[in-house]
Amino acid sequence: MLKRVLTLPLLMVVSVYIFLVEEFIWNPAVRFLKWARGSFLFLYVEDKVSQLKGGWAVTVLIFLPIIFIDPIKVYALYLIAHGHPVVGFIFLLFLKIGATAIF
Numbered sequence: 187m188l189k190r191v192l193t194l195p196l197l198m199v200v201s202v203y204i205f206l207v208e209e210f211i212w213n214p215a216v217r218f219l220k221w222a223r224g225s226f227l228f229l230y231v232e233d234k235v236s237q238l239k240g241g242w243a244v245t246v247l248i249f250l251p252i253i254f255i256d257p258i259k260v261y262a263l264y265l266i267a268h269g270h271p272v273v274g275f276i277f278l279l280f281l282k283i284g285a286t287a288i289f
Contacts, residue, residue, distance in 0.1 A: 211279075215286040222284075255285050 222228050231250075235243050258281055266274035 211283055211286060215283045218283055251285060255281055 235246055238246060258277065262274045262277035262281065264274075265271075265277065
């Protein structure tokens, strides 16, 4: 019985999240990607990853977001938990746009 009660609200939350990502985050992410693709850092990382052999390229692509994005996500959650929800949410929104566009 508990499973039935919790399933509908959970599906509604997931549906709203997917709608928001598709409608409001994807277009800014594409514009950010077009801007970022021309940067020196992005071209350098792309060149180095393309030179890797075997499973190392996959390993780098898995751990690159963890190294660069996750510490900022933790800081955004810290801000939300310590009385700065607007700033924390803005951090999370920009990280979602950037991570979606780049990775």
